[in-house]
Amino acid sequence: DGGITQSPKYLFRKEGQNVTLSCEQNLNHDAMYWYRQDPGQGLRLIYYSQIVNDFQKGDIAEGYSVSREKKESFPLTVTSAQKNPTAFYLCASSMSRQIDYGYTFGSGTRLTVV
């Protein structure tokens, strides 16, 4: 079945450590996105990529980094510079850059800093 796979589902990190969240899709979608979800704040865009080897900062990119070396993969690294990384992270993809295509979401990774 086609879809988006995020791993791991739960992740614990010590303060000062970098950690990478995985996002893989087999939908042949061009565009991929990372969102952060905090209670009561909805989803906020971290980074997005419309094509391979290209990506743009979203609204809250500070303390995060991404790469898009393959169409299927869009990993997110949460660096030690991110002051409050504990959150639920959602990856999404879209068939096209066009505005009429909705997103397909993964099941998310819950990151906790201990």
Place this chain on the structure above:
Amino acid sequence: AQKVTQAQTEISVVEKEDVTLDCVYETRDTTYYLFWYKQPPSGELVFLIRRNSFDEQNEISGRYSWNFQKSTSSFNFTITASQVVDSAVYFCALSEADWFSSGSRLTFGEGTQLTVNP
């Protein structure tokens, strides 16, 4: 910049009641799309509906219906005869062109937590 507002943070109803979730949006574009997503406790967002800015017809899908009014920039969602399985967080979202990247961006509201009690 685009913005989506869901003023209702939490709604609690009793099963079989009708409930309406409000969504108000802001955009400078004349062409845009509006979406509703459902997020059950499992966390994954599930697509419910898409509506483009030129189509103001209301839509009904089973117990779900949507009322799109450009004059008030609103895209409200009504669940008729609610059920316990409807309990979830519901997000309204706006998609418009991102001219910087020649693509599109989806902006979400804060979400409404709906609890349907038996």
